[in-house]
Amino acid sequence: MTTGWIGAGKVRARENGDAVEITVDGLTTQAKYYKPLIYEFMRKEWRGARPSWGDHVxxxxxxxxxxxPIMDLDNxxxxxxxxxxxxxxxxxxxVARLIVERFEGERERIMVRSFPRR
Known part of the structure; x- marks a missing residue:
């Protein structure tokens, strides 16, 4: 079951089955910018699934x-x-499996998808 998007600012999230999808609009060359931005969203607005144990993707x-943009994907x-x-x-x-990719797209954004490893 897919829920509607939560958030109206730069960060939005939703549940899609057992996965959580997060999008961040816009890009910057400073990877450290994303930690407080996403963290504050999760702290203030996220009311979805609670953290779980076990392996995740x-x-x-x-x-x-x-x-x-010139940015190290590992950062x-x-x-x-x-x-x-x-x-x-x-x-x-x-996190048992981590995939980080860069693509040319129609708009600048970061998309994150996290789910328990099956």
């Missing part, structure tokens, strides 16, 4: 228009994992 997709992944830890899973050591 996290998929992070950065979409850009034109030339990609982006770390910032996002730190922000969602405690909300979607208890510890980032539970």
């Amino acid at each position: 996290v998929e992070i997709r950065m979409e850009h228009v034109g030339e990609p 982006l992944a770390k910032a996002i994992l730190d922000a969602i830890k405690g909300y979607l899973f208890h510890d980032d050591a539970q």
Whole structure:
């Protein structure tokens, strides 16, 4: 079952079956920008699924228009994992599979999808 999007600012999230999907509109070259942005959203607005134990999969997709921003994807992944830890899973050591990709898209955004590993 897919729920509607929560959030009206730069960050929005929804549940889609057992997955949680998060989108962040816009891009910056500073990966550390995303940790407090997503963390504050999760702390103030997220009322969905509680953190669970066991292995998890996290998929992070950065979409850009034109030339990609100069950003280390590993730093982006770390910032996002730190922000969602405690909300979607208890510890980032539970992430058994992590996919981080950069694509040219129709708009600049970051999409995150997290779900328990089956």
